[in-house]
Amino acid sequence: xxxxxxxxxxxxxxxxxxxxxxxxxxxxxxxxxxxxxxxxxxxxxxxxxxxxxxxxxxxxxxxxxxxxxxxxxxxxxxxxxxxxxxxxxxxxxxxxxxxxxxxxxxxxxxxxxxxxxxxxxxxxxxxxxxxxxxxxxxxxxxxxxxxxxxxxxxxxxxxxxxxxxxxxxxxxxxxxxxxxxxxxxxxxxxxxxxxxxxxxxxxxxxxxxxxxxxxxxxxxxxxxxxxxxxxxxxxxxxxxxxxxxxxxxxxxxxxxxxxxxxxxxxxxxxxxxxxxxxxxxxxxxxxxxxxxxxxxxxxxxxxxxxxxxxxxxxxxxxxxxxxxxxxxxxxxxxxxxxxxxxxxxxxxxxxxxxxxxxxxxxxxxxxxxxxxxxxxxxxxxxxxxxxxxxxxxxxxxxxxxxxxxxxxxxxxxxxxxxxxxxxxxxxxxxxxxxxxxxxxxxxxxxxxxxxxxxxxxxxxxxxxxxxxxxxxxxxxxxxxxxxxxxxxxxxxxxxxxxxxxxxxxxxxxxxxxxxxxxxxxxxxxxxxxxxxxxxxxxxxxxxxxxxxxxxxxxxxxxxxxxxxxxxxxxxxxxxxxxxxxxxxxxxxxxxxxxxxxxxxxxxxxxxxxxxxxxxxxxxxxxxxxxxxxxx
Amino acid sequence: xxxxxxxxxxxxxxxxxxxxxxxxxxxxxxxxxxxxxxxxxxxxxxxxxxxxxxxxxxxxxxxxxxxxxxxxxxxxxxxxxxxxxxxxxxxxxxxxxxxxxxxxxxxxxxxxxxxxxxxxxxxxxxxxxxxxxxxxxxxxxxxxxxxxxxxxxxxxxxxxxxxxxxxxxxxxxxxxxxxxxxxxxxxxxxxxxxxxxxxxxxxxxxxxxxxxxxxxxxxxxxxxxxxxxxxxxxxxxxxxxxxxxxxxxxxxxxxxxxxxxxxxxxxxxxxxxxxxxxxxxxxxxxxxxxx
Numbered sequence: 015x016x017x018x019x020x021x022x023x024x025x026x027x028x029x030x031x032x033x034x035x036x037x038x039x040x041x042x043x044x045x046x047x048x049x050x051x052x053x054x055x056x057x058x059x060x061x062x063x064x065x066x067x068x069x070x071x072x073x074x075x076x077x078x079x080x081x082x083x084x085x086x087x088x089x090x091x092x093x094x095x096x097x098x099x100x101x102x103x104x105x106x107x108x109x110x111x112x113x114x115x116x117x118x119x120x121x122x123x124x125x126x127x128x129x130x131x132x133x134x135x136x137x138x139x140x141x142x143x144x145x146x147x148x149x150x151x152x153x154x155x156x157x158x159x160x161x162x163x164x165x166x167x168x169x170x171x172x173x174x175x176x177x178x179x180x181x182x183x184x185x186x187x188x189x190x191x192x193x194x195x196x197x198x199x200x201x202x203x204x205x206x207x208x209x210x211x212x213x214x215x216x217x218x219x220x221x222x223x224x225x226x227x228x229x230x231x232x233x234x235x236x237x238x239x240x241x242x243x244x245x246x247x248x249x250x251x252x253x254x255x256x257x258x259x260x261x262x263x264x265x266x267x268x269x270x271x272x273x274x275x276x277x278x279x280x281x282x283x284x285x286x287x288x289x290x291x292x293x294x295x296x297x298x299x300x301x302x303x304x305x306x307x308x309x310x311x312x313x314x315x316x317x318x319x320x321x322x323x324x325x326x327x328x329x330x331x332x333x334x335x336x337x338x339x340x341x342x343x344x345x346x347x348x349x350x351x352x353x354x355x356x357x358x359x360x361x362x363x364x365x366x367x368x369x370x371x372x373x374x375x376x377x378x379x380x381x382x383x384x385x386x387x388x389x390x391x392x393x394x395x396x397x398x399x400x401x402x403x404x405x406x407x408x409x410x411x412x413x414x415x416x417x418x419x420x421x422x423x424x425x426x427x428x429x430x431x432x433x434x435x436x437x438x439x440x441x442x443x444x445x446x447x448x449x450x451x452x453x454x455x456x457x458x459x460x461x462x463x464x465x466x467x468x469x470x471x472x473x474x475x476x477x478x479x480x481x482x483x484x485x486x487x488x489x490x491x492x493x494x495x496x497x498x499x500x501x502x503x504x505x506x507x508x509x510x511x512x513x514x515x516x517x518x519x520x521x522x523x524x525x526x527x528x529x530x531x532x533x534x535x536x537x538x539x540x541x542x543x544x545x546x547x548x549x550x551x552x553x554x555x556x557x558x559x560x561x562x563x564x565x566x567x568x569x570x571x572x573x574x575x576x577x578x579x580x581x582x583x584x585x586x587x588x589x590x591x592x593x594x595x596x597x598x599x600x601x602x603x604x605x606x607x608x609x610x611x612x613x614x615x616x617x618x619x620x621x622x623x624x625x626x627x628x629x630x631x632x633x634x635x636x637x638x639x640x641x642x643x644x645x
Numbered sequence: 646x647x648x649x650x651x652x653x654x655x656x657x658x659x660x661x662x663x664x665x666x667x668x669x670x671x672x673x674x675x676x677x678x679x680x681x682x683x684x685x686x687x688x689x690x691x692x693x694x695x696x697x698x699x700x701x702x703x704x705x706x707x708x709x710x711x712x713x714x715x716x717x718x719x720x721x722x723x724x725x726x727x728x729x730x731x732x733x734x735x736x737x738x739x740x741x742x743x744x745x746x747x748x749x750x751x752x753x754x755x756x757x758x759x760x761x762x763x764x765x766x767x768x769x770x771x772x773x774x775x776x777x778x779x780x781x782x783x784x785x786x787x788x789x790x791x792x793x794x795x796x797x798x799x800x801x802x803x804x805x806x807x808x809x810x811x812x813x814x815x816x817x818x819x820x821x822x823x824x825x826x827x828x829x830x831x832x833x834x835x836x837x838x839x840x841x842x843x844x845x846x847x848x849x850x851x852x853x854x855x856x857x858x859x860x861x862x863x864x865x866x867x868x869x870x871x872x873x874x875x876x877x878x879x880x881x882x883x884x885x886x887x888x889x890x891x892x893x894x895x896x897x898x899x900x901x902x903x904x905x906x907x908x909x910x911x912x913x914x915x916x917x918x919x920x921x922x923x924x925x926x927x928x929x930x931x932x933x934x935x936x
Contacts, residue, residue: 042867042879048736048857049828050870050878052897054889069864069881 018090018143019162025085029078036074043628076624083617087610090162092143102143102159102199104190105132105170106181108206109148111508111567113175115207115231115318125175128205132170135203136163145193146170149181149206151509151568159193177320177547178509179568183210232256232264232282236289237308237324237566238505247295248328252308254290256282268292268308303562304328305551325551325564327504333357334374334497339364340381340396345480346472350377353486354493374497380471388462390496395435395471401443401458402467405436410470411450418446420457420466420491424484431477434470457495466492507568512546512554513561523555527565649751649790654922661925661935663756665725665820665846691715725819726779727757727764728811728845731793732825732852734770734802735871740854745917746824747793749850752925753822754789756935758782763819766792769807770800801872802829808836818844827851827901837908847910848934851901854917857894860887 017023047053113125122130136144144166146157156173157166190199204210236253256262261283268276275294282288310322333355338347342360350356359373366384370376376389378396385399397404410433413426426447434452439445443458443465458465472479479485506512512524522534527550546552546565554561650658694703694714702716729750737743750766757764758781766789767776777792804825811821821840827833827849840847862882870876880886898914905912911934915924929935 042865044869044877045866045880045882046739046869046871047860048739048826048854048871049830050868050873050876051830052828052890052893053868053878053880054886054893055878055880065864072864 016092016143018092020089020160022085022088022090025088026082028085029081032077032081033074036071036077073624073628076620076627080617080620080624083613083620087613087617089610091609091613093609102145102194102201103135104199104202105135105144105146106149106186106202106204106206107132107146107156107170107173108181108204108208109150109154109173109175109178110180111175111177111320112207112318114177114320123175124207128207129170129173132203132205133167136167136170145190145199147186147189148173148176149186149204150176150178151181151507152178153181153186153189155189155193176509177549177567179507180208180210231318231321232258232262232310233318233321234266234308234310234324235287235321237306237326239304239306239326239328241328242293247293248306250276250292250294250306250308250326252288252290252292254280254282254288254310256284256286256288259284264310266308266310268306270294270296271303271305305562305564320549320567323549324566325549326566327551327562327564330504330562334493335359335372337361337364337370337373337376338379339376339383340379343379343473345474346377346379346394349480349486349489353490375493386463389464391463391465391467392492392496393465393467393469395469396467398465398467401440401465402456402469403438404469405438407433407470408436408452409450410434410452410454411448413454414448416444416446420455420495421446421488422491424488424491426484428482428484429477429479431470431479433476437467437469439467464496466496504563506546506552506563506565508547508549508565509568510546510565512552512563520556525553525555527551649748649794650755654752655755657922657926658752658755659759661756661930662760663725663727663753663762663820664934664936689718692718724760724762724781725757726817727753727762727820727822728779728815729754729764729766730807730811730821730823730825731766731768731796732770732802732804732823733768733774733796733798734800735798736802736826736828737852738798738871740856740917742826742852742854742917743796743798745854745915745921746852747796748921749852749915749924750822750824751790751793752921754793755786757820758786758789764789767807767811768796769804770798771803771806773807773810802826803831804829804833804837805831805835805839808839812839812843812845816843819846820848821845822848822850824850824852826853826857828857828897833901834904837904837910841908841910847905847908849901849905849910849912850929851898851912851914852917853914858916858918860890862887 107125107128109125113128114123116123116126132146143159144157144161144163145155145159146166146169148154148156156169161169190196190202233255234252235255236251238251240249240251242249250268252266252268254264254266261281263279263281266276266278266280267274275296276292278292280288280290304327306326306328308324308326334357336350336356336358338358338360340362347358347360350358356375363381364370364376364378364383368384368386370386370389374390375392376383376386377392377394378398379394380396382397382399382404383391383393391398393402395404396402410431413429415421415424415426431449431454434449434454437453437456439453439456440458442460443456445453445456447453447455449470453467453469456465456467456469458467470477474480523531524534525531527548546563549565549567552563552565554563691704691707692715694716698716702718704715704717707713707715731746731750733743737746754764754766761781763779763781764785765777765779768774777789780788802825804823804827808823823837837847837849860882862884865879865881868878868880902912902914911932913928913932913934915928919928925935
């Protein structure tokens with residue numbers, strides 16, 4: 015036996031109140047008689063302890079027993095007779111974006127059909143305890159094992175499909191195991207519009223109930239934008255798929271902000287997948303963003319309005335996070351901020367064993383760095399033993415430059431340096447610039463580590479480097495080489511977390527695709543998945559800084575539009591056959607036996623008995639017909 | 646009427662008749678043959694002719710044989726007043742004795758009225774209440790039944806004072822039927838003696854209910870007198886206490902019965918646990934009250 019609503023058992027605490035009231039109000043019950051003068055003065059006392067106990071707390075025991083029975087009825091106990099019913103029922107309901115598809119206007123969505131079938135399954139098995147999990151890329155528990163049937167049904171009906179991708183069966187099973195051991199689940203029913211591609215454990219019995227008819231659709235499955243290498247214009251990449259059984263013609267429209275920049279008619283044969291690219295050389299109007307939208311219209315067959323639209327932003331460079339180690343140099347630090355919008359964190363020294371993994375670049379100035387496991391290091395008159403060991407300053411000689419992209423557009427003869435360090439360098443590195451016999455620019459690369467060293471003081475009393483145009487060019491080359499992946503990913507899939515941590519501390523405002531705004535006090539916390547669940551453009555604002563993201567459906571969701579003519583063979587779905595489409599009949603679920611009606615009747619009967627014993631008038635009326643034989 | 650006695654029961658009552666053992670001076674037109682000369686068709690006796698007698702009653706055949714004048718005397722048919730005293734004190738609530746007593750009174754009133762007797766109903770508790778004065782005629786049964794249905798219990802029992810009140814107002818004699826549990830601490834002797842003194846024929850119908858006759862064990866209780874305001878007595882209803890009570894009640898009943906024998910009046914103990922038909926057609930017919 016188990017309880018479907020165990021929270022009600024807390025009401026047993028009322029027994030203390032009932033006991034207190036009983037003893038506060040306890041007195042001998044009135045017994046009306048016709049002639050008091052015929053009754054003798056009684057000195058009699060109960061003979062046995064049980065009678066004494068009954069005369070003193072009999073009614074209390076009846077009250078407590080009635081309370082226990084009524085509370086037990088509220089707790090909804092269920093008796094599982096062997097072979098009579100399912101102990102636990104698990105329902106996975108696919109909440110991925112493709113469940114939003116509907117068969118024509120006015121029809122139910124796949125998700126609504128799945129809800130109807132799941133509700134019917136629960137109604138047919140009214141007392142089975144149920145765990146309901148919405149299956150998407152971030153599975154959500156709709157009703158836990160402690161939820162009552164009413165709560166489970168309410169949660170199921172209130173749920174909505176997301177824009178997320180398909181669920182990972184492994185994560186689903188982990189979530190299910192968090193509710194109860196596997197062995198307690200006798201049935202698992204999956205309501206979905208597709209067959210999971212991942213293999214499930216053989217021991218699990220999974221009934222797959224498809225929620226809709228096989229669709230025939232045509233979707234935009236890919237869209238991306240890239241800035242052309244020469245910096246003029248953009249390349250647009252488009253993937254379109256015709257999953258229907260007929261050849262289709264469809265118009266493709268691409269817009270920049272609200273301005274249409276491309277209109278093209280595409281012809282696709284049945285089942286054809288088309289990839290195409292376009293070039294946009296048009297001007298970007300002042301005040302215009304770089305929000306590219308692609309859309310297909312019209313969509314035949316099933317209506318899944320989310321998979322005919324795609325959003326894209328050109329890759330954006332993000333400011334590097336720089337750790338400055340050593341004494342301050344306001345001129346150099348200001349130059350880094352001005353040139354690269356670098357965000358500097360300053361420390362005097364870096365202790366041994368420090369972790370600098372959170373920084374894109376470590377700039378060491380007139381100090382010595384401890385060994386680091388990985389990182390990108392720019393050494394300005396600084397040491398990094400054993401790769402770079404500084405010696406005494408020596409008079410600089412004539413410049414000797416190697417041919418290297420890092421020195422492109424740099425003219426060393428314009429740079430004056432009075433003294434350079436007599437430096438010992440690791441032979442695995444490469445000296446690109448020498449001042450006489452001493453190295454002036456040294457680079458080193460190993461897995462996870464890149465290092466560039468300028469072993470001379472760049473201060474104005476030693477060099478004019480900071481005053482020449484070569485300085486920003488050289489530093490720019492070095493930083494590009496040291497930290498080449500500075501292009502921030504601006505493409506997210508729906509359901510992903512927005513990377514708030516890229517912004518500095520303070521309130522972050524998130525503007526969603528529908529213009530919705532919400533604020534988060536600290537960027538340290540990841541935004542819940544739901545915040546980026548709708549496809550479209552998101553903007554994160556933090557003071558004057560703003561980051562933009564384009565959120566699209568996962569590619570797999572658009573691919574789920576394909577016809578499942580071959581779905582009769584389940585792919586990795588346990589050993590049971592797939593059930594009929596849209597039909598949950600035949601699932602061998604049986605109801606367990608509810609006990610609450612019996613407990614309720616017994617509790618009420620006990621209350622009636624207690625009342626009849628307590629109230630003489632009641633007792634007389636109740637027992638009168640039975641006492642006739644005593645006369 | 647239907648709520649008190651059903652038609653089948655009334656048809657069975659038609660076969661019964663009240664028995665009057667005592668002479669009383671009733672009014673003519675009754676069905677009872679009084680031992681006085683009257684105008685009925687039933688011959689009673691002869692007596693010698695005296696001057697002034699009506700010649701129509703002279704038996705001329707007897708004169709021819711004996712040569713003496715004799716007058717034929719016929720019996721006189723007269724009614725008997727029947728007084729029904731119904732106890733409406735609070736103690737009649739216990740075991741629903743009042744409802745039982747009302748039905749019993751209705752049945753007896755019907756018996757009396759069908760024999761062309763006069764019937765009066767007097768409820769009483771601490772004092773005699775107004776009631777229905779003596780009435781005759783079959784149609785009066787409706788009014789009497791209506792009155793009986795409206796009776797409600799109230800007050801304490803005082804049999805002596807109630808019957809003394811009655812005796813001061815009525816001297817005609819007749820059948821006085823007392824329907825009560827007769828449980829009065831101040832007694833009943835004076836009241837019954839008063840009736841006897843005024844030449845009434847008292848009939849005591851003592852009504853008791855199962856809670857009076859055989860109360861059940863109930864543990865620690867507060868015995869509350871339903872008639873006394875706030876009179877109560879703590880007791881433990883065990884075998885010992887209940888046994889003592891039953892002994893006292895038995896002695897009380899024996900005393901009442903002996904007193905009734907002493908006054909030559911009828912006494913019957915009726916239990917509300919028995920059906921009314923059983924009480925009337927078996928218990929009361931065993932005596933000389935009904936035939």
